[in-house]
Amino acid sequence: MEGLPFFTFFCSLISSSIFLKFCVASDTITPTQSMVDGETLVSSGQRFELGFFSPENSKNRYLGIWYKSAPHTVVWVANRNNPITDSHGVLTISINGTLVLLNQEGSVVWYSGLSGIAENPVAQLLDSGNFVLRDSLSKCSQSYLWQSFDYPSDTLLAGMKLGRTSNPDLERYLISWKSPDEPSNGDFTWRLDTPRLPQLVVATGSTKKYRTGPWNGIRFSGIPVFPNEQHYSHIMIFDKENAYYMLSFDNYSANTRTTINHSGFIQWLRLDEHNAEWVPLYILPYDPCDNYGQRGANSICRNSRTPI
Known part of the structure; x- marks a missing residue:
């Protein structure tokens, strides 16, 4: 020494x-x-x-x-x-x-x-x-x-923002991988859409695939209550200078992520450390009736899984 x-x-x-x-x-x-x-x-x-x-x-x-x-x-x-x-x-x-x-x-x-x-x-x-x-x-x-x-690439971590802040030239959004073995820009984006009330939208090009429904002050109206929701909170900042969404987690923050996969599905995942695998908390769209424009003129959609 x-x-x-x-x-x-x-x-x-x-x-x-x-x-x-x-x-x-x-x-x-x-x-x-x-x-x-x-x-x-x-x-x-x-x-x-x-x-x-x-x-x-x-x-x-x-x-x-x-x-x-x-x-x-x-x-x-x-x-x-x-x-x-x-x-x-x-x-x-x-x-x-x-x-x-x-x-x-x-x-x-x-x-x-x-x-x-x-x-x-x-x-x-x-x-x-x-x-x-x-x-x-x-x-x-x-x-x-x-x-x-x-x-960001295809993953939203705790503390990351989707949308715009005071810099109007910088929009944060996710872009899927091309395939599981190809990280180049894929076919799907997940971004905050603000025509009136903000909502999250999955799109391929300019075509909407899925939307969460507008922000209702607590969460997006089309997203159900998640399992273990007491461990995190949805945060939406929407004013003259800012329009962004983020998730805030407690002690799960390092081992929880949200991603858009190469097929355009949004997955909320938590790490099961005991089994060393990622466990889905929720996947959207949940079924074909969640897809944008599927419900028809009378807002009715039926499928074999969950008749609506």
Whole structure:
């Protein structure tokens, strides 16, 4: 142990990337560091992990976030429409403070935007599953230069918003994967629709597939009471500047997610840690009568499962 002070001093001085890998904090990278394929960031509470992955039956590589201790479940993908075809991807912070994903040739595969300038930018994976770019001197969410929660893939986590905030140019919505093995943009979107009262709508292109019914002040009128609803609450902010929906969970927050699958179904899922599997709390549309426009002129729909 006598050599430890010397190692700490030595590590802080060496600029070689080989030594910098040993100095990288487990959940952050800085402009003097980079993360290569095979390395990962892990959030401080060991809930989420960020790194490179390949879907099953695919050799393409993607930068994504997944649950650390749960079954390998990807919740966010950076370069979903522009995969890397080998294992030489590199994530770094550029000179101007943006996150940049490079391939073996040094070409930009994906990059983040910026809402400001930081003198000391740092990228950090949070325990919420949010990957943020911020000034190292500030941890306030209002000062994030960029965050993955603003650019969701197919999954809604606790604390994520669907809709718009004070920035009218930024709309948050989910887009399904193309298939279980292909994370590129699929056929279905799930977004907050605000013609009058807000409602959530699943659509393929401009064609509506399913809608929740309008917000009634407590929940969306077309969604029944969920099992274990005492463990979470629906939140809707709807005013002149904001129109967004989010779910707030209690102690289930890290192990509960909502996703739109490649077939256009919305699934509320909770992790059964004992059996290491995701258990559906609810799936929408529940039956064919839930599909948009199925009820006809007299609002009557009948099927063999639940006559209405």
